[in-house]
Amino acid sequence: MGPAPRPTIVLGDRVSSPPESLLAAAEHYFGDRLDLAARYAELLTTDGVVRGLIGPREAPRVWERHLLNCAALVELIPPDARVVDVGSGAGLPGIVLAMARPDISVILVESLARRTAFLSEVVANLDLASTTVVRARAEECGTGRQRRFDPADIVTARAVAPLDRLAAWCIPLAAEGGRVLALKGESAAEEIATHRRAVRAAGGGPPSIRLCGEGVIDPPTTVVEIERLS
Numbered sequence: 001m002g003p004a005p006r007p008t009i010v011l012g013d014r015v016s017s018p019p020e021s022l023l024a025a026a027e028h029y030f031g032d033r034l035d036l037a038a039r040y041a042e043l044l045t046t047d048g049v050v051r052g053l054i055g056p057r058e059a060p061r062v063w064e065r066h067l068l069n070c071a072a073l074v075e076l077i078p079p080d081a082r083v084v085d086v087g088s089g090a091g092l093p094g095i096v097l098a099m100a101r102p103d104i105s106v107i108l109v110e111s112l113a114r115r116t117a118f119l120s121e122v123v124a125n126l127d128l129a130s131t132t133v134v135r136a137r138a139e140e141c142g143t144g145r146q147r148r149f150d151p152a153d154i155v156t157a158r159a160v161a162p163l164d165r166l167a168a169w170c171i172p173l174a175a176e177g178g179r180v181l182a183l184k185g186e187s188a189a190e191e192i193a194t195h196r197r198a199v200r201a202a203g204g205g206p207p208s209i210r211l212c213g214e215g216v217i218d219p220p221t222t223v224v225e226i227e228r229l230s
Contacts, residue, residue, distance in 0.1 A: 016042040018063040025216050026063065029071035029100050036099050036126055037067060043122055044090060051118055053090035064217075069183070070096040070158065072213030072221040076181055077154055079103055084152040084173050086138045087111075087160035091119055093183065094156065098131045105130040107149055111137045138169035151175035158183040163191040163207070163224065164198035171202045174228040180204065182224040192224060203230045 016038040018026040030037045044066070045059040058065060070093030077083065077097065081104045085094030088108040098106040108123075108131065110116050116135040123131050134141070134148055141148040155170040155178065163182065170180045184191065192199075192207045199207055204226040211220040 016045070018067075022063050022068060022217075025068050025213075026071075028216055029068065029074060033099055033102070037096075039126060040091070040095060040099060040122065041067060043125065047118065047121075048090050051114060053115065053118055066092055067096055068213070068217050069221050071100050072217055073097060073156065073181060073183065073223065074100050075212045076179075076210060076223065076225065077101060077104060081105075081153040082150065083107070083154045083156060084109060084149070086155060086157045086166075086170050086173070088119060088133075089115055089159075091122055093158050095119070095122055095126075095128070095131070097156070098128045099126065102130070106132070107152070108133045109136060109138055109141060111135065138173065141173060151178060153178050155180045156183070157181075162195065164195040167195065167199040167202040167204055167226065171199075171204050171226065171228050176228055176230065178228050180224075180226040180228070181210075182226070184222050184224050186222075188222050188224050199226055203228055205229045 026034055041062050044054055044062055048054045049056050049059055073093050083097060083104050084107045086109050088094045088110045094106050094108045108119050110119060116133050119133045123133060136148055152174055155174045157166055157170055160166055166182055174180060188209050207224050207226045210223045210225050212223055213220040
């Protein structure tokens with residue numbers, strides 16, 4: 001007899017487990033919290049679609065294009081890190097990181113009320129005790145009297161803005177020696193070449209490209225990494 005079939009995670013009348021081809025990768029990143037990730041997948045593909053946070057065409061590929069693409073970022077996050085996720089939107093990558101790494105604390109920064117409402121509901125639904133939602137623009141959080149939280153070890157962003165604006169918003173939120181991790185696509189090298197001076201002016205070191213999830217997901221996640229120098 002062959003191996004017993006893997007259990008399917010069912011929430012309500014929806015099947016929210018990853019497809020069989022992605023199950024090994026999902027188990028790699030989420031481990032015994034895979035059921036939590038499945039609950040988030042259901043929230044994204046139901047309320048998230050209805051409320052316009054992800055497109056309806058994204059729902060069938062939510063694991064491949066969103067959850068696992070974001071989860072690979074954990075390879076660059078040290079233990080017990082303080083993470084700020086800028087422009088969190090539907091919680092990508094911030095919610096995913098909080099699920100995959102219960103040792104870290106995560107602050108989700110989002111300016112739109114409908115998105116912060118969704119994020120707060122997700123945090124409560126998934127009981128993510130070390131995750132906080134802050135309604136604000138990133139540039140309002142970084143310095144002086146406007147600072148809304150302590151400088152972070154890691155600042156993340158996904159599909160938020162070009163690298164020059166992203167550097168100006170994110171680098172001030174990191175502690176000295178902390179890092180900005182920006183999830184990018186094929187344009188990463190071009191953006192670095194175009195915006196290197198802007199990154200330096202914002203207090204960042206030379207940007208580098210890191211590939212996360214090699215050998216686990218295909219394609220791997222492309223990340224631009226910037227250390228805060230000053």
